[in-house]
Amino acid sequence: MLQVYGTELRSRLLLGTSRYPSPAILTQAVEASRAQVVTVSLRRESSGERAGQGFWSIIRELGVRVLPNTAGCHSVKEAVTTAQMAREVFGTPWIKLEVIGEDDTLQPDVFGLVEAARILAADGFEVFPYTTEDLVVADRLVDAGCRVLMPWGAPIGSGRGLNNLFGLKALRAHFPDVPLVIDAGIGVPSHAAQAMELGFDAVLINTAVAQAADPVRMAAAFAQAVEAGCEARLAGPMEPRDLAEPSTPVIGTAFLR
Amino acid sequence: MKILVNGAWRNTGATDLATALHELGYADAVVATALNGQFVPAGSRTNARLAEGDRLEILAPMQGG
Numbered sequence: 001m002l003q004v005y006g007t008e009l010r011s012r013l014l015l016g017t018s019r020y021p022s023p024a025i026l027t028q029a030v031e032a033s034r035a036q037v038v039t040v041s042l043r044r045e046s047s048g049e050r051a052g053q054g055f056w057s058i059i060r061e062l063g064v065r066v067l068p069n070t071a072g073c074h075s076v077k078e079a080v081t082t083a084q085m086a087r088e089v090f091g092t093p094w095i096k097l098e099v100i101g102e103d104d105t106l107q108p109d110v111f112g113l114v115e116a117a118r119i120l121a122a123d124g125f126e127v128f129p130y131t132t133e134d135l136v137v138a139d140r141l142v143d144a145g146c147r148v149l150m151p152w153g154a155p156i157g158s159g160r161g162l163n164n165l166f167g168l169k170a171l172r173a174h175f176p177d178v179p180l181v182i183d184a185g186i187g188v189p190s191h192a193a194q195a196m197e198l199g200f201d202a203v204l205i206n207t208a209v210a211q212a213a214d215p216v217r218m219a220a221a222f223a224q225a226v227e228a229g230c231e232a233r234l235a236g237p238m239e240p241r242d243l244a245e246p247s248t249p250v251i252g253t254a255f256l257r
Numbered sequence: 258m259k260i261l262v263n264g265a266w267r268n269t270g271a272t273d274l275a276t277a278l279h280e281l282g283y284a285d286a287v288v289a290t291a292l293n294g295q296f297v298p299a300g301s302r303t304n305a306r307l308a309e310g311d312r313l314e315i316l317a318p319m320q321g322g
């Protein structure tokens with residue numbers, strides 16, 4: 001079982017709630033994914049439309065944990081204020097901390113991220129920082145009080161999978177005891193299985209499910225892939241080789257020339 | 258007086274944040290508030306005084322990744 005900030009999770013798939021074709025499909029996708037944690041956000045509420053109130057009642061009915069994010073924040077101050085507002089609205093100390101540094105890649109501003117993480121952890125937040133695979137940044141985040149790290153696989157919404165395998169493997173090896181969740185960039189279930197096979201603790205997926213032609217079916221496919229990858233890791237994969245090695249025994253081969 | 262509510266100018270007779278929320282139609286809504294970029298917890302809204310030109314943000318749960 002995965003432990004994050006003292007909470008045990010059976011499912012190693014965290015699901016985003018954005019960009020689904022309809023609220024009904026979102027609900028069915030969450031159920032099909034078997035996710036126990038979904039990410040949510042805060043946005044301006046119009047007193048006329050009250051879109052947020054309707055969304056919040058859908059999420060509450062699902063009976064899952066929420067992980068609020070600070071998506072769209074470009075500065076430490078914005079991220080910290082958004083986190084404070086999220087804690088009150090969602091009633092959880094969990095915060096998926098995003099401080100965006102560059103708009104084309106949505107690459108995290110890792111300097112602001114570390115600073116915001118330090119402020120929030122000191123204020124009692126349980127911070128899930130959206131970061132890169134950089135080891136030094138990861139060290140600083142752990143120093144700042146983060147007990148979980150969320151390195152990107154590839155830019156948010158790009159569906160490109162694990163961009164820097166070497167860097168991600170190094171991160172896993174460097175932090176054997178810190179839960180590592182691949183956040184962003186996963187496009188298909190094989191990417192998720194690969195992350196789990198490499199020993200990552202969980203994956204967070206949104207666009208790959210929400211924007212699939214059939215999001216509910218894709219959510220179920222991801223659930224299977226995450227489970228398969230996790231089982232494979234526990235089973236101990238074979239070492240790759242450069243040359244062939246016969247799998248059928250050679251001894252006793254008939255002489256038929 | 259005029260205050261900026263979620264980026265739009267609104268007229269309000271309220272002098273504190275709690276009254277303004279009522280007046281603006283958020284009485285029973287699940288929202289978090291920030292005044293001039295500072296978070297104002299729900300319990301402090303009655304004591305948060307409003308002034309001409311204040312920037313009020315009223316945020317609610319929304320889809321997120």
